Amino acid sequence: xxxxxxDVLKIDSxxxxxxxxxxxSVTTIVAGTVTAIAVVFATYAYWVFTVWEENFSxxxxxxxxxxxxxxxxxxxxxxxxxxxxxxxxRKSHIFLSCRYIWEDAPSLTACVSVAVITCLL
Amino acid sequence: MPPLSQLVxxxxxxxxxxxxxxxxxxxxxxxxxxxxxxxxELIADVKTKQKNWRENAVLRERSKAVPFLGAMDGEKRADxxxxxxxxxxxxxxxxxxxxxxxxxxxxxxxGTFILRARQSLIKHGLxxxxxxxxxxxxxxxxCLELSQVINYFAKTKTDSEIGNVAGFxxxxxxxxxxxxNYKVADLFAVDIDLDTKKFVKAKLDDMDLTAMQxxxxxxxxxxxxxxxxxHAMANWGINDHQSLKELNPFLxxxxxxxxxxxxxxxxxxxxxxxxxxxxxxxSEGWSEKSxxxxxxxxxxxxxxxxxxxxxxxxxxxxxxxxxxxxxxIFMAQFALHKHLFPGIDGEVxxxx
Numbered sequence: 452x453x454x455x456x457x458d459v460l461k462i463d464s465x466x467x468x469x470x471x472x473x474x475x476s477v478t479t480i481v482a483g484t485v486t487a488i489a490v491v492f493a494t495y496a497y498w499v500f501t502v503w504e505e506n507f508s509x510x511x512x513x514x515x516x517x518x519x520x521x522x523x524x525x526x527x528x529x530x531x532x533x534x535x536x537x538x539x540x541r542k543s544h545i546f547l548s549c550r551y552i553w554e555d556a557p558s559l560t561a562c563v564s565v566a567v568i569t570c571l572l
Numbered sequence: 573m574p575p576l577s578q579l580v581x582x583x584x585x586x587x588x589x590x591x592x593x594x595x596x597x598x599x600x601x602x603x604x605x606x607x608x609x610x611x612x613e614l615i616a617d618v619k620t621k622q623k624n625w626r627e628n629a630v631l632r633e634r635s636k637a638v639p640f641l642g643a644m645d646g647e648k649r650a651d652x653x654x655x656x657x658x659x660x661x662x663x664x665x666x667x668x669x670x671x672x673x674x675x676x677x678x679x680x681x682x683g684t685f686i687l688r689a690r691q692s693l694i695k696h697g698l699x700x701x702x703x704x705x706x707x708x709x710x711x712x713x714x715c716l717e718l719s720q721v722i723n724y725f726a727k728t729k730t731d732s733e734i735g736n737v738a739g740f741x742x743x744x745x746x747x748x749x750x751x752x753n754y755k756v757a758d759l760f761a762v763d764i765d766l767d768t769k770k771f772v773k774a775k776l777d778d779m780d781l782t783a784m785q786x787x788x789x790x791x792x793x794x795x796x797x798x799x800x801x802x803h804a805m806a807n808w809g810i811n812d813h814q815s816l817k818e819l820n821p822f823l824x825x826x827x828x829x830x831x832x833x834x835x836x837x838x839x840x841x842x843x844x845x846x847x848x849x850x851x852x853x854x855s856e857g858w859s860e861k862s863x864x865x866x867x868x869x870x871x872x873x874x875x876x877x878x879x880x881x882x883x884x885x886x887x888x889x890x891x892x893x894x895x896x897x898x899x900x901i902f903m904a905q906f907a908l909h910k911h912l913f914p915g916i917d918g919e920v921x922x923x924x
Contacts, residue, residue, distance in 0.1 A: 495669075496666055499662075499665065499666050499669045500662060500666075502665075502669075503660075503662050503665045503666075506835070506839060507659055507660060507662075507665060508662075511657055511658060511659035511660075512657075512659055513658070513659045513812075513813065514640075514643045514658060514807075514810075514811065514813075514915060515640065515641040515642050515643050515813065515915075516642075517642060519643075519657065519658070519659075520650055520651075520654035520657045520807075521643075521650060521654065521657065521658065521807040521808050522642065522643050522644075522650075523644070523646070523648045523649055523650045524637075524644060524646075524647065524648060524649045524650065524808075524917070525649065525650060525653075525805065525808040525917055525919070525920055526649050526650045526651060526652050526653055526875055527649055527875075
């Protein structure tokens with residue numbers, strides 16, 4: 452088998468004898484590979500940095516910051532539906548007479564009760 | 573005068589009822605805009621539907637987060653959900669771009685390659701479309717066994733002529749029309765027979781829909797407006813602070829993964845649409861008019877409505893049955909170990 456490879460390496464199409472070409476040392480191969488990987492990684496890391504800088508650095512806050520959208524307790528349904536209902540009501544007079552829209556507004560009694568309970572607590 | 577302990581229990585009850593009745597009024601008001609809903613028996617049931625569950629103060633207390641450096645401190649609530657806003661350090665971001673980004677990228681590359689290959693094989697007659705056995709049943713599964721179940725509101729009375737039918741109502745329903753424009757319907761309603769678990773009928777404003785049309789709308793809603801709510805909610809269930817490296821490093825790592833995935837899903841996802849248009853997987857206009865991001869925003873802004881009435885569906889849905897039963901167990905365990913999960917709300921981890 453080894454003679455087969457020796458024959459192949461000595462074929463006439465090559466202008467030189469491949470078997471005589473000096474091979475780089477293992478250290479050189481390893482160093483070259485590591486350098487290539489390091490360059491590719493550094494380029495990738497730099498590109499990631501530009502993406503991060505564009506989208507995160509100075510644009511966002513951690514959850515411990517008071518102005519972070521998720522710093523407080525999770526939102527309830529109440530506020531957004533009230534807002535939506537108000538918009539829709541302005542849009543069409545049909546809702547002005549709809550008892551389902553207005554009857555859920557807290558009554559004066561309910562407001563007073565909640566205030567009393569809160570004071571008691 | 574009842575004792576103070578009872579009054580404390582009553583407060584969240586009245587608050588919850590307020591929210592339930594608002595959802596009720598939204599459905600009824602939007603239905604009144606369209607003639608097709610005039611004779612709808614389920615709308616009549618929505619009008620008379622009473623809240624049939626009680627707020628569980630114990631469960632609420634168990635799920636409450638341990639405040640963490642000012643986060644989740646106090647009773648104040650955020651205005652609305654937000655999917656993509658959490659800051660991540662560069663080193664964590666880079667870690668994500670090494671261990672998550674490439675894997676996700678190759679996953680969608682593989683998925684879209686298979687899609688295109690299938691399209692091509694079908695075009696050349698080498699493969700046939702797999703026929704759906706029953707679209708009616710598929711719509712039933714979408715409504716009963718997926719997160720769409722939270723849109724259930726009422727079912728027919730026991731002696732109803734139309735049978736045991738449940739109504740799923742989507743007020744202010746976002747969709748994308750044939751010209752790639754973002755649209756919002758006043759009301760999308762789907763009726764499901766609970767005995768056969770099959771589609772009965774569906775309406776979108778003034779239109780009666782077929783089972784196939786309803787399936788398309790439900791599927792689109794599931795992957796867009798509905799799906800992003802869960803991603804947004806997840807932001808209240810993570811904590812990637814440095815100090816957690818010692819207390820709970822696995823939680824911290826998973827928190828970084830969630831925050832990065834939310835960034836990928838919201839901020840970078842739109843960038844793929846142009847490629848998919850060129851590949852013939854999407855119609856022209858998705859990238860230019862950005863209707864998808866508008867639907868995402870609609871879903872996030874709407875938040876998650878109260879859905880305690882899904883208890884009605886326990887005998888008819890394996891999904892609801894499982895979630896309802898495991899939720900209490902999960903909360904009990906969460907309460908025992910929540911000191912290891914500071915700044916995290918237990919409830920957000922059980923929303924279907």
